Amino acid sequence: MEIQQLEFLKHIFRFNRRIYLDHNATTPVSNRVRRKMEQALKYHYGNPSSFYGVGRKSAELMEQARGQVADAIHAAPPEIYFTGCATESNNAVLKSVSAHFYPKKKKIISTPIEHPSVLNTLAYLETQGMVVEYCPVDGEGRVLLAELEKRMDDETFLVCCIAANNETGVIQDIPAVTKIAKQHGALVLTDCVQALGKIPMDVHEWDVDYASCSRRTNFMDRKALAPCMSKMAVHLLRYCMAVIRKAGCGLARKAFTISSGLAPPVRMSTNF
Numbered sequence: 671m672e673i674q675q676l677e678f679l680k681h682i683f684r685f686n687r688r689i690y691l692d693h694n695a696t697t698p699v700s701n702r703v704r705r706k707m708e709q710a711l712k713y714h715y716g717n718p719s720s721f722y723g724v725g726r727k728s729a730e731l732m733e734q735a736r737g738q739v740a741d742a743i744h745a746a747p748p749e750i751y752f753t754g755c756a757t758e759s760n761n762a763v764l765k766s767v768s769a770h771f772y773p774k775k776k777k778i779i780s781t782p783i784e785h786p787s788v789l790n791t792l793a794y795l796e797t798q799g800m801v802v803e804y805c806p807v808d809g810e811g812r813v814l815l816a817e818l819e820k821r822m823d824d825e826t827f828l829v830c831c832i833a834a835n836n837e838t839g840v841i842q843d844i845p846a847v848t849k850i851a852k853q854h855g856a857l858v859l860t861d862c863v864q865a866l867g868k869i870p871m872d873v874h875e876w877d878v879d880y881a882s883c884s885r886r887t888n889f890m891d892r893k894a895l896a897p898c899m900s901k902m903a904v905h906l907l908r909y910c911m912a913v914i915r916k917a918g919c920g921l922a923r924k925a926f927t928i929s930s931g932l933a934p935p936v937r938m939s940t941n942f
Contacts, residue, residue: 739883742866756882756883756884757787767827777803778800780831782806783840834865844858845877861881880900
């Protein structure tokens with residue numbers, strides 16, 4: 671076969687590139703974020719709890735990141751807690767709030783389409799005496815609000831509803847879910863990992879009490895710290911203190927925190 675007849679092969683090899691379609695699980699790290707993390711690791715190594723100059727600079731950058739995250743979801747900076755991942759955020763809320771209300775109230779209502787970090791924790795809480803009921807969804811995966819209303823009672827202290835599903839992409843009517851929960855005096859946890867940067871978020875307008883987010887689905891490092899919004903800080907205080915004593919404030923953890931305040935220029939909604 672003549673060389674000229676093999677010319678088409680160069681086009682095949684040229685376009686034989688990997689196509690990655692699992693961005694809902696995690697995304698590549700953007701160059702902008704990587705540079706920010708490298709800068710923090712190299713220059714801002716001070717303990718942010720210290721009073722000397724290098725430490726104060728680290729604290730300043732961490733608070734700047736906290737403010738950027740708060741702006742992105744329309745929350746107040748003091749409501750933002752940085753955790754290791756969204757799974758940790760969900761665990762923190764579910765276990766801490768359950769410990770706060772138990773044994774006076776024992777009931778949690780959830781949807782069957784939550785992330786495993788919620789479903790597995792709820793299964794664990796059932797072994798600890800909690801009662802968990804699951805509100806059904808329709809054929810398109812949307813929560814049946816009438817069924818949620820039926821399940822609410824005086825024993826219910828928490829409702830869990832994912833904002834945007836990680837498998838189907840269906841978006842829930844969080845304000846409607848919150849309205850029903852508040853009428854019965856229950857708190858609301860919403861998993862917003864797949865919502866952040868893709869749809870407009872306003873946790874105050876939604877009136878939710880807890881919202882877990884993650885930046886690894888928005889071109890952040892897969893180990894970047896996940897922000898958790900909490901209006902009811904007292905329920906999380908004991909847990910957060912335990913995490914601080916156990917984890918401390920390592921340099922890598924701080925760098926991830928600082929980088930998590932960066933909003934990706936393409937994926938982030940202009941409404942934020």
